[in-house]
Amino acid sequence: MHETLSNLPLLSGLPAQVLVVLAMVSAGGIILGCIAVGGMFFIWSERKVAGYIQSRYGPMYVGGWHGVLQSLADGVKLLLKEDIWPEKADKPLWRMAPLLVFLGAFLSFVVLPFGPNFVGANLDIGLFYVMATSSLVVMGVISAGWGSNNKWALYGALRGAAQVISYEIPLGLALLPVVMSTGSLNLGTIIQAQAGWIHNWHLLNPLFFVSFWIYVISSLAEVNRVPFDLPETESELVSGYHTEYTGMKFAFFFLGEYADMFVVSAIGVTVFLGGWYSGIPALDVPALFPLIFILKSFFLVFVQIWLRWTLPRLRVDQLMYVCWKVFIPIALANLLLYGVIRTVLS
């Protein structure tokens, strides 16, 4: 990206190192802006989708057309809200929690490949890096629950931690066959293995098809979405681990959650749905790559929203049953089967 910057007349005289740093900062700024705007868009679209699924309109007034500016108004409201801190809270932990949750989601965006050259940091260990940063969120959830010094928050945090760490295992196991096939953890390389017609997408390989469904369902659990929203369960735990947060701190939890929804969808698109390729070679022009990638990711985000307003919540015991007794055995068997087939064929 810094080559592009050096071509601009205003910046052409600057030394290369300065340009590199400028490129990094501007890329980060663009992504930060996209998270803020995208997060608001997702919140608005979630409310609209929820409205239409329940035969009502959802927000209609702020911003004229179908209440498009509703989320912006809510953001301003949260900025102006009084910050109420519980007297008995463990202050450092309590303050750190929303930062960890937001940073965990934000740092994952660095490696998302929107196009061959349109990526913050093209890490060779991209997939592993995303698995690591998404674990940061668990730390935030636990420190929120423990730091709040509140019974609801502690229950929510414990459930959240147990759920997220449990589902990380089928999630990782579901990604492994694809890594074995492509021989790389670099997200760009994984996408390039799916170039060409749509049948090259990993989704349409029978074994990866199983992986895809395990990935999609486990990723719902990773981002605490219905039917896996036990850490929040507004009907039994008030609001779960973020019960004691108001104003901007609450906004960070909220933004982090919606950014995370996009991250898991984008990784699903990268690994299984052909990433920036449209599936029709004639349409694969570099200018369209980011658009295709974002549209596919939005579709998976829409599926998450759709499921939220369709399915009832699971119980804790059902949640653990599905993870440990269904997904982990299936994912391991799938992995071994893939290995056997490859070994026999070679």
Place this chain on the structure above:
Amino acid sequence: MHQQFATVFVFMLLGLAFLFVSQIASKLLRPKNPYAAKQQSYECGEEPEGSPWIQFNVRFYLIALFFIVFDVEIIFMLPWAVVFNEMLGTVGPLAFWEMFTFVCVLLVGLAYVWLKGDLDWVKTIIARDDDELVNRGLSRYSSGDKLGKPGLGASEYV
């Protein structure tokens, strides 16, 4: 490669800067009016009862222990998965069968935990009579193990 990780670092600094700037902006704009009742721990409007450091189900610890075993397994398998294609060319089928053996050893562990019943969140209690159930605050018709199938006795929830 170093530059890629430098980008990650710059992103982290930017994210932190965003967090602090928006917190400071909010601090300048928002009202501040704390008083004792407002700062009580939230318990649906009641006075907080007892300590919030409640006892919780020991199975949360067990899940964390199992997680460590399986997560280490995944970390161990990732580098192997990356070089799997090359290894099939150089050392042949051994590349797979070695990892197969390792996974089988772990599967024995999973089977052990499964058969011991440590993966069951709800333990079924075989009660001798109705009095014992009542003493535990349960009814004979509470749902049992596995997806709402009625249990023989009654079960204990979190």
